[in-house]
Amino acid sequence: MSPIKKSLSLFLAMFALAAVTGGCSKQEATEEPQADVSAAAEESAAAETGEAAENSAPAMSPQDERHELMEEVLDAAKVVGPMLRGEADFDAASAMNTLQTWDEVGGKFGDLFPEGSEGGEAAPAIWEDREGFNAALIEWQDATAAAIAANPQTLDDAKASIGPVFNTCKNCHDTYRIEDE
Numbered sequence: 582m583s584p585i586k587k588s589l590s591l592f593l594a595m596f597a598l599a600a601v602t603g604g605c606s607k608q609e610a611t612e613e614p615q616a617d618v619s620a621a622a623e624e625s626a627a628a629e630t631g632e633a634a635e636n637s638a639p640a641m642s643p644q645d646e647r648h649e650l651m652e653e654v655l656d657a658a659k660v661v662g663p664m665l666r667g668e669a670d671f672d673a674a675s676a677m678n679t680l681q682t683w684d685e686v687g688g689k690f691g692d693l694f695p696e697g698s699e700g701g702e703a704a705p706a707i708w709e710d711r712e713g714f715n716a717a718l719i720e721w722q723d724a725t726a727a728a729i730a731a732n733p734q735t736l737d738d739a740k741a742s743i744g745p746v747f748n749t750c751k752n753c754h755d756t757y758r759i760e761d762e
């Protein structure tokens with residue numbers, strides 16, 4: 582019927598898929614052990630050179646960090662998804678929280694795919710076509726920013742402004758995320 586309907590059904594498909602395929606938890610717990618040692622070494626190096634040690638929190642691998650960020654994105658989606666499906670009461674403040682989480686993650690997600698960090702559910706296409714990946718990321722950021730600006734106060738407004746954001750999730754995943762079958 583309308584573009585809204587279409588985007589909503591895409592979103593439903595994508596959301597169902599995400600719910601079923603779950604995560605990449607099998608990969609967790611691989612990279613922790615030397616974190617303490619290297620953080621301590623970094624800290625003392627920073628102390629010697631007089632550098633501020635702001636970034637001395639135990640380093641997470643980019644793989645772990647992007648996984649964790651997408652989990653946050655998913656948790657936020659789980660708040661707004663049921664509202665858009667009519668399974669939960671619409672709550673404008675919660676919907677805005679979701680959008681703000683996406684906005685925050687969208688701002689740092691792109692930095693977590695340095696050369697050599699291939700793997701997990703991140704498709705090789707990210708490294709083969711960085712421009713395309715960045716474009717998909719910008720689409721998500723723009724759609725999220727537009728929804729924040731729209732500041733939806735009713736379910737219909739939320740469908741119109743947040744529905745399209747879910748399309749940008751799917752759009753990126755189609756090419757740049759490997760889903761386990």
Ligand code: HEC
Binds near residue numbers: 703
């Ligand atoms: C610019 C590309 C891009 C956009 C936009 C994007 N994702 Fe992702 N997503 C990825 C990539 C890449 C992975 C795999 C990350 C990894 O494991 O390294 C992923 C993983 C996931 C996962 C699996 C979580 C896990 O365990 O790693 C979920 C769920 C998910 N995304 C949901 C979403 C939702 C919901 C949105 C939109 C609100 C979204 N994504 C937007 C690229 C994107």
